[in-house]
Amino acid sequence: MKGAILHGPRDVRFEERADPTIIEPTDAIIRVAATCVCGSDLWSYRGIQSVTEPTPFGHEYCGIVEEIGRAVRTVKPGQFVIGSFFASDNTCPHCLAGYHSSCQHRELVGGAQATLLRVPLADGTLVPTPGVPPDDLIPSLLTLSDVMGTGWFAADAANVKPGATVVVVGDGAVGLLAVLSARQMEAERIIAMSRHPSRQTLARAFGATDIVTERGDDGVARIMELSHGVGADAALECVGTQESMEQAIRSTRPGGSIGYVGVPHGVTLDGHDLFFAHVRLHGGPAPVRRYLPELIALVWNRTIAPGKVFDLVLPLEEVAGGYRAMDERRAIKALLRPQDVKGGAHE
Numbered sequence: 001m002k003g004a005i006l007h008g009p010r011d012v013r014f015e016e017r018a019d020p021t022i023i024e025p026t027d028a029i030i031r032v033a034a035t036c037v038c039g040s041d042l043w044s045y046r047g048i049q050s051v052t053e054p055t056p057f058g059h060e061y062c063g064i065v066e067e068i069g070r071a072v073r074t075v076k077p078g079q080f081v082i083g084s085f086f087a088s089d090n091t092c093p094h095c096l097a098g099y100h101s102s103c104q105h106r107e108l109v110g111g112a113q114a115t116l117l118r119v120p121l122a123d124g125t126l127v128p129t130p131g132v133p134p135d136d137l138i139p140s141l142l143t144l145s146d147v148m149g150t151g152w153f154a155a156d157a158a159n160v161k162p163g164a165t166v167v168v169v170g171d172g173a174v175g176l177l178a179v180l181s182a183r184q185m186e187a188e189r190i191i192a193m194s195r196h197p198s199r200q201t202l203a204r205a206f207g208a209t210d211i212v213t214e215r216g217d218d219g220v221a222r223i224m225e226l227s228h229g230v231g232a233d234a235a236l237e238c239v240g241t242q243e244s245m246e247q248a249i250r251s252t253r254p255g256g257s258i259g260y261v262g263v264p265h266g267v268t269l270d271g272h273d274l275f276f277a278h279v280r281l282h283g284g285p286a287p288v289r290r291y292l293p294e295l296i297a298l299v300w301n302r303t304i305a306p307g308k309v310f311d312l313v314l315p316l317e318e319v320a321g322g323y324r325a326m327d328e329r330r331a332i333k334a335l336l337r338p339q340d341v342k343g344g345a346h347e
């Protein structure tokens, strides 16, 4: 089979790789129906996190189960499934508490930008859809593998409630889907912080009621003005920089909550400032697996359409172009389709 391999900074190649095989009896092999490029892949693509050897890339996936190990019970060949970027057993104390991305047996799922993918702990990790989906649902189902689940966790971690005022910091795919999540959780006012017209348009389509283009002190002042001097009930931090974290904390009212899902790069918090901010902080790698059954149902009955976040669709073999477009911010998120799988059907 073929898949994406990162050789070094800005050097992604679509190359021949060995077909994945069942290694543990709890593994499954799936034939990928769609995959995509993640904002977090760009840290390595840009050389900020360097790869030491040619590395298969991609961690977002959905597709048809091709083969299962002898210990797999709940997942069957032919089913269409979605899983998280962290494999989890769904039985340990952390999974039972809803924190699958801290599973005691968690394993990163890598190399998903390929035609075939090995998924460990298949019973705990993969959730089947009610049937093989129609082609037009596949982009939305794919988002549940990471970005939609992550945006949903940001809103859930920030305790978004009906009637709430919510600030979303970050207008990447996760930020935009955090807007959609806050809307679905019936927030009344959703303020999206964005400077890019195309992203502002999508934020509004997903339910943002206000757009703030200012940042830093001006951004905080604008949030205070919009919330009558009170601050937001919830801030959803979807970037991971010092500036975005401070923006989120300073935009939140006393007693409010911050859900932070941007992977922090160089973020440090001042204990004194945090003490007097009087806010709750909760975040981390999203336990996407916890939300899959609920989010699959919302996509399946067409209540939400998070797949609109994909503004570039390429054949998988053009994966390098997907990275380039996202690196240059010409695309919000690039969807990749293997050519031998059309829609949910496969030979």
Ligand SMILES: [Zn+2]
Binding pocket: 088, 089, 090, 091, 092, 093, 094, 095, 096, 100, 102, 103, 104, 105, 106
């Ligand atoms: Zn677990």
